[in-house]
Every structure is written in C-alpha cells, then in structure tokens.
Amino acid sequence: MEKRSVDSRVRGVSTGTTILAATFDGGVVxxxxxxxxxxxxxxSSKTINKVVQVxxxxxxxxxxxxxxxxxxxxxxxxxxxxxxxxxxxxxxxxAAASVLQELCYNNKEELQAGFITAGWDRKKGPQVGAxxxxxHTGSRDTAVQSNSTYWRVAAVLIPCVPLQVYVxxxxxxLVGQPVTIGGSGSTYIYGYVDAKYKPNMSREECxxxxxxxxxxxxxxxxxxxxVAHLVVITETGVEHVVVPGNKLPxxxxx
Amino acid sequence: MSSIGTGYDLSASTFSxxxxxxxxxxAMKAVENSSTAIAIRCKDGVVFGVEKLVLSKLYxxxxxxxxxxxxRHVGMAVAGLLxxxxxxxxxxxxxxxxxxxxxxxxxxxxxLSDRVAxxxxxYTLYSAVRPFGxxxxxxxxxxxxxxxxxxVDPSGISHGYWGCAIGKAKQAAKTEIEKxxxxxxxxRELVKEVAKIIYIVHDEVKDKAFELELSWxxxxxxxxxxxxxxxxxxxxxxxxxxxxxxxxxxxxxxxxWHVSQRLHSTAPAAGESPTERGAFxxxxxxxxxxxxxxxxxx
Numbered sequence: 001m002e003k004r005s006v007d008s009r010v011r012g013v014s015t016g017t018t019i020l021a022a023t024f025d026g027g028v029v030x031x032x033x034x035x036x037x038x039x040x041x042x043x044s045s046k047t048i049n050k051v052v053q054v055x056x057x058x059x060x061x062x063x064x065x066x067x068x069x070x071x072x073x074x075x076x077x078x079x080x081x082x083x084x085x086x087x088x089x090x091x092x093x094x095a096a097a098s099v100l101q102e103l104c105y106n107n108k109e110e111l112q113a114g115f116i117t118a119g120w121d122r123k124k125g126p127q128v129g130a131x132x133x134x135x136h137t138g139s140r141d142t143a144v145q146s147n148s149t150y151w152r153v154a155a156v157l158i159p160c161v162p163l164q165v166y167v168x169x170x171x172x173x174l175v176g177q178p179v180t181i182g183g184s185g186s187t188y189i190y191g192y193v194d195a196k197y198k199p200n201m202s203r204e205e206c207x208x209x210x211x212x213x214x215x216x217x218x219x220x221x222x223x224x225x226x227v228a229h230l231v232v233i234t235e236t237g238v239e240h241v242v243v244p245g246n247k248l249p250x251x252x253x254x
Numbered sequence: 255m256s257s258i259g260t261g262y263d264l265s266a267s268t269f270s271x272x273x274x275x276x277x278x279x280x281a282m283k284a285v286e287n288s289s290t291a292i293a294i295r296c297k298d299g300v301v302f303g304v305e306k307l308v309l310s311k312l313y314x315x316x317x318x319x320x321x322x323x324x325x326r327h328v329g330m331a332v333a334g335l336l337x338x339x340x341x342x343x344x345x346x347x348x349x350x351x352x353x354x355x356x357x358x359x360x361x362x363x364x365x366l367s368d369r370v371a372x373x374x375x376x377y378t379l380y381s382a383v384r385p386f387g388x389x390x391x392x393x394x395x396x397x398x399x400x401x402x403x404x405x406v407d408p409s410g411i412s413h414g415y416w417g418c419a420i421g422k423a424k425q426a427a428k429t430e431i432e433k434x435x436x437x438x439x440x441x442r443e444l445v446k447e448v449a450k451i452i453y454i455v456h457d458e459v460k461d462k463a464f465e466l467e468l469s470w471x472x473x474x475x476x477x478x479x480x481x482x483x484x485x486x487x488x489x490x491x492x493x494x495x496x497x498x499x500x501x502x503x504x505x506x507x508x509x510x511w512h513v514s515q516r517l518h519s520t521a522p523a524a525g526e527s528p529t530e531r532g533a534f535x536x537x538x539x540x541x542x543x544x545x546x547x548x549x550x551x552x
Contacts, residue, residue: 095357098357098358101358102356123398
C-alpha cells in the first residue's frame with residue numbers, strides 16, 4: 001500500500017510533526033505537537049503524544065511514519081532496559097541514541113522515522129541528540145523545495161550534563177547538539193530558533209522558548225497542531241507539561 | 255591443595271567425588287608455571303608489570319609481548335599459555351569494539367571483564383574442548399568512574415582488585431603488594447614500586463634473563479593505555495635495582511630469599527610429597543594438560 005520511494009508523500013498514518021529539544025542550565029526540555037494525519041488530508045488524531053519514554057530519564061520524540069516510529073521506539077525501549085540491567089546502571093544518553101541509530105540505519109530501506117533523543121545521565125548530565133532513519137536524506141532541505149514532502153525526523157532528546165541533544169534523522173546519522181528541531185513543521189521555525197535560543201537559559205526561559213517555537217510551527221504547518229507536549233528532564237526527575245491549543249501563545253498574525 | 259585426580263580428570267565435563275573439576279585446576283597450574291605478572295590500581299590509574307623471561311639470546315628484543323591493548327582505554331597483562339592468552343585478547347577486543355559500535359561509548363571495565371570471563375567459563379563446561387590455560391588482568395581508567403582493575407582466571411571467575419599478581423611468584427608478589435599504600439599513590443610513584451616488586455620476585459637462580467614489561471593507564475596518559483615512556487622506565491628500573499642492592503645487605507632479605515626459593519622450586523624437595531607440581535610431568539595418562547607443561551609457557 002505504501003509507495004516508499006523518493007519524493008512520494010508519506011502514505012498511511014504519519015506524523016506531520018514539529019518536534020524539538022533544547023538544553024538549559026541543569027536539564028533539557030523536549031517537546032512536540034500532537035497531530036497525526038493521513039497524507040496531509042485528514043487528521044486521524046488530535047491528541048497523540050509523540051514524546052516517548054525509552055528509559056527513566058531518557059525520552060525521544062518521533063517523527064515520520066507513526067507506525068515505524070512506534071515500532072522502533074518499542075524495540076529501543078526493550079533493548080535499553082536489557083542493557084541497563086546488564087550494566088547495573090541506567091544507560092547513558094549516547095547509548096540510547098546509538099541504539100536508535102543502529103535501528104534506523106540498519107533498516108533504513110524500510111523505515112521512515114527520525115528521532116530526537118534527550119535525557120539525563122550521571123556521566124554527562126543533560127544531552128540532546130537527533131537521529132534519522134530513512135532512505136531519504138537531506139529531508140529538511142527537500143521539504144522546503146517541494147510542498148509535498150513531509151520528511152519527519154524523530155529526535156530523541158536526551159538531557160545530559162554538557163547539554164547536548166542527540167538527533168537521529170532519517171538515514172541513521174547521529175549528531176549531538178545543544179538544541180535541535182525536526183519534523184515538517186520545523187522548517188517554519190529555524191529562524192526563530194536560531195535567533196532566540198541561548199545556551200544556559202533558566203528552566204522557565206527554556207520552557208517559554210520551546211512553547212513559543214511549537215506554537216509558531218503549529219500555526220503555519222498544516223500537519224502540525226493540537227496541544228504542545230513538553231517534558232522537562234533534570235537530574236532530579238521528569239516533569240510533563242501539556243499546553244492545550246487555546247492556551248498557546250498568540251502572535252501578531254492571529 | 256594439589257592432588258592427582260585419578261580417573262576424574264580426563265575431561266572438563268566430569269566432577270570428582272569431592273566436587274572438583276580437575277581439568278580447571280590443572281589449567282590453573284599451567285598459569286602457576288608461567289612467570290609473574292602484576293597490576294596495581296592507585297588513585298589516578300593502573301600500572302601493569304610483567305616479568306617476561308627470555309629463553310634464548312636469539313630472540314628479538316620486545317617479541318612475545320605479554321601486555322595487550324584492548325580498545326584505547328583498557329590494558330591486559332597475561333600469565334600462562336601465551337597462545338591461549340592471545341586468542342582471549344582477540345575475544346576481549348571484539349567485545350569492546352562491538353560495545354562501542356552499539357552504544358557509542360567506551361565499554362565499562364566491569365562489563366568487559368564479565369563478558370570475557372563468561373567466554374572463558376564456557377570452555378570449562380564441555381569435554382570436547384579444554385579450558386584456557388591462562389589468567390589475565392584487565393585495567394582501565396575513566397575520568398568519571400576512576401581506575402579499575404579486574405582479574406580473570408581459567409575457571410571463568412572475575413574479581414575486582416586494588417592489586418593482584420598471577421604466575422609463579424604470585425604469593426611473594428602479593429606480600430609485597432600488600433605493603434603498599436596504593437590508594438594514596440599516583441601512577442608515577444607506583445611505576446617504580448611495580449618495577450621493584452618484579453625485580454624482587456624474580457628468581458636469579460632458576461630463571462636467568464628477563465625483560466621487564468611495564469605499562470600504565472591513567473590520568474597521566476589521559477585515559478589511554480600505553481607502554482611506559484623510556485625515561486620513566488629507566489628511572490623505575492634504576493630505583494628497582496638500587497633497592498634490591500640495599501636489601502641484599504640486610505638480614506631480613508636472606509629470609510625472604512629462602513622463602514622465594516621454596517615458592518619457585520618445581521622439583522620435589524626432600525620430604526615433599528610427590529604430588530607437588532613437578533610430579534605431573536611423569537604422569538603418562540589422563541592429564542591433557544601435562545603435554546602443554548613443556549611448551550608455550552612463558
């Protein structure tokens with residue numbers, strides 16, 4: 001049913017998505033919108049949570065085909081749980097991102113899912129990483145050029161001490177950055193993120209920054225919307241913040 | 255402690271009536287016939303020292319190394335059958351490299367040691383294979399977890415240590431190691447002590463020439479396992495030789511010399527039971543390990 005080739009629109013239920021992760025002083029904020037759509041024409045769910053917990057203090061955001069992303073995170077969750085029992089210590093964020101990377105890269109022909117990993121581990125503290133698992137590379141740029149491409153990247157944001165988020169986009173690359181955005185909606189907020197992100201913000205500043213970014217992306221991207229799911233991860237624990245659609249910040253054009 | 259296990263020692267898949275697996279014990283004897291290797295963990299690193307006996311003047315210097323590199327941050331010193339040890343070092347390297355590939359970071363030493371120990375243990379379960387005839391010491395340094403030291407023996411058990419010794423003079427070496435306050439020492443101080451211990455336990459009468467192999471991993475090397483640089487080695491050897499000369503003059507040393515002679519003796523002395531180590535060479539049957547006693551042990 002799904003025609004998985006270059007330039008085709010993602011068929012089946014997919015997440016036209018906006019996901020992001022950003023590190024602040026002492027933790028990481030990872031967040032996403034909540035809309036799932038089919039082919040960009042029908043909203044199949046207004047309230048899915050794309051921020052998935054893969055371990056106690058490690059979360060990932062999924063982008064791309066929802067089915068693929070869920071299958072990958074399920075496998076990663078199992079793998080990480082086994083790994084942490086074997087090592088007798090919670091896994092490092094880089095280990096979680098690497099597990100996702102292996103899954104994305106080795107199955108890149110079949111998968112269309114990318115991740116942002118963020119979390120906290122005792123070695124490096126808060127970190128963020130992004131990874132993409134897909135046979136289509138350079139999706140962000142392609143999305144800008146062609147209206148009908150909805151490349152999504154799931155980013156797994158893992159907060160760690162040297163604030164770093166790991167992004168595993170489609171294709172299975174692994175990159176650590178202080179802030180990262182992904183999904184089709186991310187193209188509309190690159191400017192905002194580049195201009196407004198500052199390293200070592202406070203928790204409130206970072207939450208406000210993330211909420212604003214999600215709101216702006218959801219306002220312009222037709223396949224992102226719903227509520228904003230945010231998770232704040234610090235050394236002491238994890239906190240979920242949900243901002244319903246009508247409470248999102250409004251900007252001048254609304 | 256050592257006895258002949260008539261009939262129950264033909265394969266590793268047989269227990270004796272008193273609950274021992276003789277093949278594994280014989281494998282440990284192979285280690286005891288080899289020259290000594292020690293490793294000590296201090297507050298900022300781990301130092302390895304090996305007494306590498308030189309059996310022939312025709313050997314190229316530095317050949318048949320007994321300290322291996324497993325990944326960048328782990329060192330491995332071995333005693334026993336060198337060929338067995340080499341194959342285990344490859345196993346350890348594969349484990350470390352596959353971990354790094356799957357998880358993106360250095361393998362923690364405890365995990366590596368558990369994995370290699372599991373592999374060694376697997377060879378003690380079947381009659382179709384023989385146990386590995388070597389013990390080895392793994393050491394590493396990580397800036398978050400600090401220095402670590404583990405030793406694996408032919409039975410497949412691994413323990414963490416502050417200081418350990420394997421090989422023929424391990425008792426004498428352990429005594430020397432226990433005298434050190436290693437938790438307060440740095441690597442540079444410890445190198446000299448390790449060289450000194452190797453020189454002390456080396457038996458001048460039975461084994462003539464030896465090469466001292468020294469290596470370290472710690473803050474001083476930024477977490478990389480390396481052989482000791484030349485100037486540090488010369489300083490350490492000089493310190494070792496000087497302390498040996500001082501001690502030769504003292505009465506206390508004569509006592510120790512006699513003790514170390516007893517420990518190193520492989521021929522049954524008068525009054526010793528024939529079941530001591532040396533007697534295995536005469537046993538014609540059963541002990542698969544007896545054939546290896548004469549080759550490949552360094």
